Amino acid sequence: MKPSFDPNLPIYTQIVDWFKQQILGGELRPGEKVAPVRELARDLGVNPNTLQRAMSELERDGLLYTERTAGRFVTNDSDLIASLRQEMIATIVQKFLAELTALGCSTADAVQLIKEFGGEIDE
């Protein structure tokens, strides 16, 4: 699967976000090997240095790690993944509620709406 990048924003931050989503959403499993930089850059259609920069940032965040000869892997730290996932969900919900509040929609209304629309999605 290939993300589409918004060229108005720095590409590397979008690559970081995309990988976070893949890891937190379970698309990339803990301990799974990540493709080499050049291969990924080709597949995503981005500059290899930009991709390297994104990888370094994900390593700093602890989501990826490098084993000297074997390559790059997704972290095995499932607690870290779980807590970052909670954090991301909280951010999305807060943003969602803030936007609804700005439109005069109460939290109770929001719950009701989620039930209505959620039902449609689950079906």
Next chain:
Amino acid sequence: MSEVLLEVKNVSKRYGHNMALQNVSFDIGADRIVGLLGPNGSGKTTLIKIVNALLADYEGHVSVCGHRPGKESKKLVSYLPDKMALPTWLTVSEALDLYNKFFTDFQLTRAHGLLDTLKVAQNKRIGELSKGMQEKLMLVLTMARRAKLYVLDEPIAGVDPAARDLILSTILDNFTEGSSILLSTHIISDVETIFDDVIFLKEGQVNLLGEAETLRSQYGKSIDQLFREVFKC
């Protein structure tokens, strides 16, 4: 700064009364993909011809991996011209043989593989190929060399937008580790994600030069958008 692969310093070129290039300066280090961006007639091809020793009467200084453009530099630079430069009566496989004899860094097996991927018929004469197919052939010939510097003059001008991704992945997949690419184009939207640095050439002068990601955060705009503003008619 690591090794400088291409150094262009105060380069000017005049055609009669017309200044095609005026005081152009920039460096390209190792492992960079640089976009040379400008509308038609901005001097892109003139600059590229100087780098490839096809124009000798210019002012200023050009150095390719430590050599003046000439016989030695041509061994290190793989050049994709903006027009078909091979005799059109050659077949595709004869063109491959020619490159293979001419350039010691040419990888014939790689070239065959790339032609298959890009679906270029090997038994046809160049003259029988469509413009897009001719461009793909030239790209294969250029990228199958293990060069220090790849200079690609408008590699995507003639192919349809659907084939652009394929062209770009061919470029990204095949340039030698540690080498650099100078790619000229006036079509930016589909290719801007592959650049490390961009150079805007306007009426023969460098108008803007910088790292693509830095320019995006600085202006909050895509390189394509910046280009449209700089070159607004």
